[in-house]
Amino acid sequence: MLAPLAFGDIVLLLAAPAVGSFLGTLILRLPAERPVVTARSACPYCGRRLRAIELVPLVSWLASGGRCRSCGTALGLFYPAVELAALAVAVWSVALFPGWLAWASAVLGWILLAAAEIDRRHLLLPDVLVLPLVAAGPVVLYAAAPWQVTPAVLGAVGGFALLTAVAWIYRLVRGREGLGLGDAKLFAAAGAWTTIAGLPSVLLVAAASGLAAAGVSAYRNGGFSGERKMPFGPFLAAGLWLVWSFGPVQSFG
Structure with missing residues (x-):
């Protein structure tokens, strides 16, 4: 029988789609150097500013049939996909981590989600997303397991x-x-x-998944091309997320 969720876990799960909506805005605006927080949300096609009722994560998209209420243009799946991905990160974190660590894990996952998607689109990993993770890792580990701080610094x-x-x-x-x-x-x-002990596993997961993606890309495009650039950030993010969640490869299972 499943244990009842703690209040903090419920808040995290309820907040996740809204965080996903913000991440969608961040992914689109940060590489373009547009204001992320101060600019009002608007339809990308007709420019009409969206009302608060039209910004409810997932619900507003479903209610409008995925179209702008003014111009009728299909808005695509980007925002609901990111919102669902953010919710999935929260569910994953609540399932694997207790108490405040679920929040720390979710924040890590959300930042990795945004960074990976930006890198996939633009071959860019913004410092404003990545560098805070470098600083936050040892702090989280100090609070959870103080003896891991030195290995965390060495890992960085x-x-x-x-x-x-x-x-x-x-x-x-x-x-x-x-x-x-x-x-x-x-x-x-x-x-x-993941500390210095986790680095080999992160690199293994990243390299294996990257090679698999390159193979799929080569199959679809009729062969490998030295000119075709592939971002490595999404695969590093996947490796970090999995090793953070389950430990080094020898610990899987």
Whole structure:
């Protein structure tokens, strides 16, 4: 029999779709350097400002049939998809982590969600999203397991140093960029949250999933292309999220 949810878990789950709505705005506006908080929401096609009743996560989209009430243009699935993804992150966190750690896990997942989608779209991992994760990891681990702080700091330093070195070697050998500095910063965040012991597992998951995605892309496009760029951030984010949730690979199961 399932245990009843704590009040904090219920609040987290109820807040998740609204957070997802904000993440959708962040994903669209941050790379374009548009105001994220101060600018009013509007239809991207006719420009009409949306009323509060039209901004209720998921419900408003369903009520309008996924179309603008003024111009009738289909609004697409982006916002409801992000809102559902944010809710899924919250459900995952509540299922795996007790008390305040569920909130910490959800915030981590939400930031990774936004960073991964921005990188997928623009090959960009914004510092404003990634660097706070580097700082927050040791703080969360200090509160949860104080003995993990030193391994977390070592993980952050080691993660950044490793991918920076890999990027430098790739550039030296191939004469072009292979990994961005944002990837190194995200790997530093992975070390900060999973400690230095978790870095190999994060890299394993990221590399395996990245190779699988590259294989699918090559199949769809008739072969591999050295000119086709693929973001590594989403795969690093997936590796960080899984290792944070379940521990290093040898601990799975």
